[in-house]
Amino acid sequence: LLSGNDFYAFPRIDPTEKRMAWIEWSDPNMSWDKAQLWVGYFSSKGEVEKRICIAGGDPTIVESPTEPKWSSKGELFFITDRQSGFWNIYKWDEQSNVVVQVYSLDAEFSKPMWVYGVSSYAFLGNDDQSQKIVCCYRQNGKSYVGLLDHDSGSFSKIDLPFSAVTNIVSADGSFYVEGASASLPVSIAKVTLDEKRTMATDFSIVWSSSEDIKKYTPYFSLPEFMEFPTVIPGQHAYAYFYPPYNHTFQGSSDEKPPLLVGTHGGPTDEARGILDLSVQYWTSRGWAFVDVNYGGSA
Template identity: 40%
Template sequence: MVKGTIRFEQVLVDGSDTYWMESRPTEGGRSVVMRRTPDGSVEELTPQPYNARDRVHEYGGGAVAIRDGSVYFSNFDDNHLYVRSRDGRIRALTEDSKMRYADGEIDVARGHWVGVREDHTKSDIFAENTIVAVNTDGSGERVLVSGNDFYAFPRLSKDGTRLAYVTWNHPNMPWDDTELWTARVAEDGSLSDFEKVAGGDGQSILQPKWSPDGVLYYISDESNWWNIKRFKDGETETVAAMEADFTSPNWAFGQSDYDFIDASTIICNYTKNGLWHLAQIDTESGTLRPIESEYTSFSSIHTDGQRVVFLGGSPTSFPAVVMAKVNGSEPQVLQKSTELTIDPAYLSIPRSIEFPTENGKTAYGIYYRPTNPDYTAPEGEKPPLLVLSHGGPTSAASSVLSLAKQYWTSRGFAVLDVNYGGSTGYGREYRDRLKGQWGIVDVDDCSNGALYLAKRGEVDGKRLAIAGGSAGGYTTLASLVFRDVFNAGASYFGLSELEVFATETHKFESRYMDSLLGPYPQAKDVYYNRSPIHFTDQLSCPVAFFQGLDDKIVPPNQAELMVEALRKKGLPVSYVAFPGEGHGFRRAENIQRAQDGEFYFYSRVFGFEPAEHIDPIPIDNLDED
């Protein structure tokens, strides 16, 4: 699962070279910039101790920009913006470690890195977000756009005369309500003639891009679906109307779900029924032509007009950096996330399912049956079920081959990855089901998914577990406390006390609860009544907690409060803390410890003997008899 495995974060093209960012668990999660030249040689461009990753919005993303062979990157340890010149020299462009930089583009003519800056010099919770121009010779920087709470996607037109960007204000998140603006760029880089192009009134706009002929395109959910639109001759129009989402929520910077092969051809991805597809769009006729592919997941799509590169994966293939010629030649894998090969006989192939949920509605999920040719279940015994509640909570379950899921199915568990109401990929209306209903709709859908499979006789209704991380950890805890469906659970850096999160979290998410629960403190009673920590008397099953001690998004006290309450209640509880880890585990040994620890926990509370030795984790209140 972790050794020899890397995680891709971004892929880019520059000239004839292809670049990608990879995170290496074996190096403590360090992110590095890699370059592949046309002759097939691959080189690491950011050696130790550099870590090409940023902290803007805490989730980061978009840490790297490349132009003419020079690599501009944010460094995680000191937050400085660096440049690696074509001769290999690396030097800092900024000096203040309380400034953070992301989502930049290079303005060659003016010698500027233009991107998002997050200023923490005065406060973390009230950090100031702006669009800035940093001189690429390291001589200083200046603010170009300010005044709103957040900015993203600053994008220069091909001739450098116009800048487009997306902005929004509290209490909105970028999938709620954003605005698209443009400005004229003067010779010295200053901006004028600001114009609001689209957005507001509950419309989410993402990913503005300028076509080769200078037309501004963007993605908007004005029609209920995130479709590609454009602003041309003073009018906005949909390029290809479709009941599908062409992007996903903007949690991290650096998204690129479409690009231009030429002025009349877009290469893009879209998601429908839980699966992603690749397609071309004729911008003149609006015709969309799906491209047959072995992959079911696509991200970070870029093209130079001759070739297309993207991150791709499928139920039988690990994530990889993939290149395809626009003439339709067979895709070529440039870099695999792992050299590991697994006999397909051991792989559980997922299938999309839908099931009834509350109020006569339908919810969705991706279901994996237990699969291992070396073992046969006892006659008449049905498998335990592990329900996964994804984070976000606007994220979505993925069908890409995941050893974390195959870990369970190869050990006899069935797995249901639930796309509960609020998930992406089913339109704005489905995403909005969670507004004001967090802790209700998601909990109902996870519970009903488990009950649906148990009723069908596919799983053991007395061995139902649920697990999730971050917001998914909250859904896990809420499901265990407020419903009597699951028999065990595991929370990874999950929320348990919503009022604490509303008052102590970072700026990006500090008003997120307004839409999920209601404005605080006006809706204080809702926060209280949806917080699992206050209702541990309703909890009657074992729970394991896994927590990074350096987590700034969900502080450790969120888990520790719950653990202490369960200890006092006398329920089996485990708490495994990881020093040096933040919101999501990056170190190989910690990823393995958590995964094995969760399996060990279920083996003890469900009463089965693992087929392999697993280092135990401490479990309080476990009846040894």
């Protein structure tokens, strides 16, 4: 269907099966440095003929669009970092061929595409209802799940037991989310919303990467979120501090523990403050651990 560029991602066909959206980019750029979003129209032979560059084609705007998705109404949504530098949700107005920002927030609604198939947002509802979008985002070093009504422009946060969320998909008024917390391993949960789809009424784990982890909970050290200034005036970095903890031992009040400092791999990874047994190994044995999100972390 497509060729000529070095890399392609997110081929997405619209509900009428007449159009396809995709992301493309070429060396020396990584997809999060500079990319383009295109829409192509299928011919009667199933070939992509007419093509329109939706985002990334204007030489005056350096952006990296990602995660295009068609709503049930045939509207094209995507995430890009134009204007503010933050990955926010946008919509393509096909009639006027302009890109419209759905909601503005100094937060990242997507992440660097090291792997294909990331799903940071999903649509709730159908043609007869107000279109709502459930999404995950990171702001000031923390992860959240939000609910966006793009018709009214309202945005609200959904409280879940997960403190870090990676992927979201929707199904029948509910949504499934991949996430974890300081005491929960990476898991998939089903979240049921109320009839108005404004708040979560049920949260149930449907899959866990470690079924028997709960028996070790008394040994877990819970991280403390830290924010600190960097050498660049006005900019801050973040970290998670894990104090030493073991329910079978109590250190003396005047004794300072040894400290390990962890720095994640780069260039776009991050420390998420979730359950990590390689950290708990040290904290359960009397060591303190700090996991740093230095400048450039995702």
